[in-house]
Amino acid sequence: MPAGLLGIEDLSREEIEAILTRAKDFQPEQRHTFKKMDTLKGKMVVLLFFEASTRTRTSFEIAAKRLGADSVSITAAGSSISKGESLVDTLNTLAAMRPNAIVMRHASSGAPHFLARHLDIPIINAGDGAHEHPTQALLDARTILDRKETLEGLRVAIIGDIDHSRVARSNIHLLSRFGVDIVLCGPPPLAPPELAKIAPGVTIEYDMRKAIRDADVIMMLRVQLERQHETNFPRAEYFSFYGLELNHLELAKPEVFVMHPGPINRGREISSEVADSQRSMILNQVENGVAVRMAVLERILSA
Ligand code: ASP
Numbered sequence: 264m265p266a267g268l269l270g271i272e273d274l275s276r277e278e279i280e281a282i283l284t285r286a287k288d289f290q291p292e293q294r295h296t297f298k299k300m301d302t303l304k305g306k307m308v309v310l311l312f313f314e315a316s317t318r319t320r321t322s323f324e325i326a327a328k329r330l331g332a333d334s335v336s337i338t339a340a341g342s343s344i345s346k347g348e349s350l351v352d353t354l355n356t357l358a359a360m361r362p363n364a365i366v367m368r369h370a371s372s373g374a375p376h377f378l379a380r381h382l383d384i385p386i387i388n389a390g391d392g393a394h395e396h397p398t399q400a401l402l403d404a405r406t407i408l409d410r411k412e413t414l415e416g417l418r419v420a421i422i423g424d425i426d427h428s429r430v431a432r433s434n435i436h437l438l439s440r441f442g443v444d445i446v447l448c449g450p451p452p453l454a455p456p457e458l459a460k461i462a463p464g465v466t467i468e469y470d471m472r473k474a475i476r477d478a479d480v481i482m483m484l485r486v487q488l489e490r491q492h493e494t495n496f497p498r499a500e501y502f503s504f505y506g507l508e509l510n511h512l513e514l515a516k517p518e519v520f521v522m523h524p525g526p527i528n529r530g531r532e533i534s535s536e537v538a539d540s541q542r543s544m545i546l547n548q549v550e551n552g553v554a555v556r557m558a559v560l561e562r563i564l565s566a
Contacts, residue, residue: 267364267385268559269375270395271436279401279437282558286405289329289554303332306564309362310336311353312389313344313369318525318549319389319398323366326556332363332564350374351381358382363564367391370489372429385563393427393490399524400433402555406522406548407480414441418516420474421445422505423484423532424453427491430524431484432461439464448474449505453486471505478515483507483523483533498531508534512542520544 291297308327312320320336327334339345344353364385367375372392379386390396411417419438425431425447438445439462447454448468459465468474475481488496512519521537522544529535
């Protein structure tokens with residue numbers, strides 16, 4: 264593993280497996296409070312978020328604290344970034360405080376890679392534009408593997424705004440390493456045919472019912488309006504073609520489950536009946552977010 268974690272594309276299958284196996288040790292037992300560890304005692308993790316986040320930032324913070332590290336969270340709105348400070352100046356200022364790792368989210372693809380080239384500190388990508396969101400794909404894989412013995416041979420349908428989704432890209436890189444049959448589905452402007460070239464095992468399907476047929480897992484994605492110049496998004500029309508409803512689940516394998524990285528938009532890409540059903544793994548994903556981020560922080564910081 265490189266010094267930090269910039270993308271799933273850089274990881275081997277063995278490295279992914281090692282993180283997923285270790286994350287299992289950090290899954291909380293039912294109704295038990297988690298005992299704080301001192302694995303990363305004396306280490307400092309800076310969380311630098313230039314884009315909104317609820318789950319990712321909080322779970323990195325909880326993960327760092329459970330491992331005994333200190334963490335400081337900086338968001339664009341509350342920092343000198345909003346006063347016009349350049350990225351390089353912000354980064355140099357932070358580096359001068361000597362953190363042991365920086366977890367970064369940014370609207371530009373490649374921003375964490377830029378940071379990694381300039382600083383001698385491990386950088387963890389918490390989402391860069393439409394490019395990658397590696398810890399999301401790792402927690403998604405952990406969630407699938409909590410229910411399936413192996414990823415090999417599964418059929419996973421990823422539905423929604425694929426083109427603007429870093430979650431989709433990281434998942435495609437990860438799942439394709441394990442021989443998953445990946446079906447991407449969305450309206451043609453949001454699921455262009457080139458996406459099938461990202462990795463082996465990927466096909467594109469524009470008819471949602473066909474995409475879902477025989478799926479083991481359905482991953483729904485939010486329409487990333489912040490990455491488009493669409494002022495009048497046709498919400499009702501979108502839902503009628505690409506919104507997930509309970510009756511769709513009958514087309515999939517009987518044991519199918521539904522995932523979504525959040526935040527969900529009820530009535531836009533997913534109905535409340537599905538989101539709140541027994542089939543929904545959305546909160547399991549959130550829970551695994553902490554375990555997977557503990558495994559990642561431990562691997563990077565105790566190396
Ligand atoms: N939370 C995920 C991300 O940051 C998915 C989303 O925002 O739709 O990419």
